[in-house]
Amino acid sequence: MKINWADTLRENVHGLAESLGNLLVESFHYLALFAIGGITAWAAVVAFLGMVEKGHITVDDILLLFIYLELGAMVGIYFKTNHMPVRFLIYVAITALTRLLISDVSHHHRPDLGVVYVSGAILLLALAILVVRFASSRFPSVQSDGPHRRHLRRDEVVEEEA
Template identity: 35%
Template sequence: MDKMYRKYGITSIKAVEHLVLMIIAIATIVAIGQEIVHIFNAGEVALADLLLLFIYLEVLAMVSHYAESGKLPIRMPLYIAIVALARYLILDMKAMDDWRIASISFSTLILAATVIVIRWGQLKLPYPRPKEDN
């Protein structure tokens, strides 16, 4: 009986997980569409628009990867954060004081260093492969 509840519980959680992934994917596609409409209405493509589209693209790639493998690589959200900080810096640099610019730049460097450390750890200290059941 306990195994049955566990099985239904896991199945229910997986169903909710897939539902939320679909909602995230649909919301991201809608946001991409809204940004494209904004670009056409403005009559020009700004660097901020391109960076925002890259952020949306990375979110879609992350959802796709998670849906396929069931694993969320920590590097993908870090890439999104780096691009978001770069976009913020580019858009608002003129209105920022020197300390804010320095802190955002330093934060970006910390995120980039984190990506390098994680990648190094994946290459040099990989997880042991799980044993396959026969």
């Protein structure tokens, strides 16, 4: 004999626990995003003020500001879409390696094997972006429509913002 009130109570408790869990996870998610965004903006302002105080700006400094810009864009995109744009992480890595390469060449004035290694790493990261872009256009993933998700049809393509 099935006890109807017990099943109903179990379903209600399960629904309450799921709702409460979602609330806590989303609250932490937004709090962490605001903290990361704030820290990124603060670090960019401090770096900029250091450049102004120094009295001149180098290419290293400009590339550092681009890194902060990409990190801020990542936070903004993740806040809006709940998807981590892996391409932006690769862009940050390419910018950081380019900054390292320019700094190394401008300060040491000697070409060595390290320049080749860093250039090769930049090339590999550029190829990784090509693979990610191709894969995301050829094999689109799940698109989020608010709290509910829907699966894309095989012939449906989501255009990414560059």
